[in-house]
Amino acid sequence: MDTTTTNTLTSAAIEVGTDLREGxxxxxxxxxxxxxxxxxxxxxxxxxxxxxxxxxREQIAPLVHAGFRVVAPDLRGYNLSSKPGDFTDYTADKPAADIRGLIRELGSETATVVGHDWGGSIAWTLAMNSPEVVDRLVILNAAHPRKLNEGLKNPRQLLRSWYFFYFQLPGSPERRAARDDWKFFKGFLRDAQPEYTEQELDQYTAAWTQPGAATGMIDYYRAAVRHGSKQKVLPISAPTLVIWGQDDRYLGAELAEPHKEDVPNLVSVERLPNASHWVHHDEAARVNELLVDFLGPATLSS
Incomplete structure (x- = not known):
């Protein structure tokens, strides 16, 4: 790990409000x-x-204070994690298998898995493919795969998801992303309420400039559009909480609640009307409260 990485981690740890270990x-x-x-x-x-x-960064310390060991990885293709070179390396089952392996590498048999956006899609897939490693499941503004496929048949949702299809172009999205100090990628963050600060955006920019990161990030969309409909949907046994920012410009509110047969142990869908897609930033205190309440006393978790 070079000095730049160490300094970035140190500054981020100050924001997080607790000591961070890196691995x-x-x-x-x-x-x-x-x-x-x-x-x-x-x-x-x-x-x-x-x-x-x-x-x-706003969830780590509250979960630690509630008695949990909290691990936040960079998904494959992002920041300091490996960046396989073909879009087929980003079909949902592969990053889901990464997380199953990570849980085991961390010395645990199981974990509570919390996912937002693509992380939520991976969490859905992990809970379907490897139910034995998922104690509890929490999803933030990520449609269940069946609901998303249904949604993409709706013209209104297709308009919301225009970038899914723009990202299929070879090379052009990456070139656009890097122009004007990453203005395009920053645009996906700008709808947060309140907006991310320049200091926060600098942290994201440092991650985007990692070699190969822009392509790795976009390849999730290339894989989803070309192979997502082939994903096998299995019932999820883990107790599941969905937290949904209603003012999401990317995903319609009708996508929040999965079908009962797909998630028979759905505990609740908590809709936060004043939150955007970035619900865990906009309503951090409420999201943290929901997470801690759902997870229960740490001594009862396995």
Whole structure:
């Protein structure tokens, strides 16, 4: 780890409000970078696009204070994690297998898995494919795969998801993303309420400038459009909480609630009317309260 990385982690730790430990885990054919804090039952936080582990800076300390060991990885393709070179390396089952491997590499049999946006899609897939490793599941503004496929048949949702299809172009999205100090990627963050500060945006920019990161991030969309409809949907057994910012310009509110047969142990869908897609930033205190209440006393978690 070079000095720049160390300084970035130190400055981020000040924002997080608790000591952070950094690690790298080899899982299958990739290496995942992660930060962790606390001791106790494991909670894994999976970020979305165009973020990285830092997206969870407002959730880490409250979960640590509640008695949990919190691990926030960079997904494959992001920041300091490996960046496989083909879009087929980003079909949902592969990053989901990464997280299963990470849980085991961290010395745990199971974890509570919390996912936002793409991290939520991966969390859905992990809970379907590897139910034995998921104690509890929390989803923030990420449609269940069946609901998303249904939604993309609706013209209104298609308009919301225009970038899914723009990202299919070879090379052009990456070139556009890097222009004007990453203005395009920053645009995905600008609808947060309140907006991200320049200091926060600098952290994201540092992650985006990692070699190969822009392509790795966009390849999730290339894989989803070309292979997402082939994903097998299995019932999810884990108790599940959905937290949904209603003022999401990317995903319609009708996508929040999964079908009962797909998630039979759905505990609640908590809709936060004044939050955007970045619900864990906009309503951090309420999201943290919901997470801690749902997870229950740390001593009861496995």
């Amino acid at each position: 790298f885990a080899s899982v299958g054919d990739v290496t995942l970078h992660y930060v962790e804090a606390g001791e106790g039952p494991l909670v894994v936080l999976l970020h979305g696009f165009p973020a990285f582990w830092y997206s969870w």
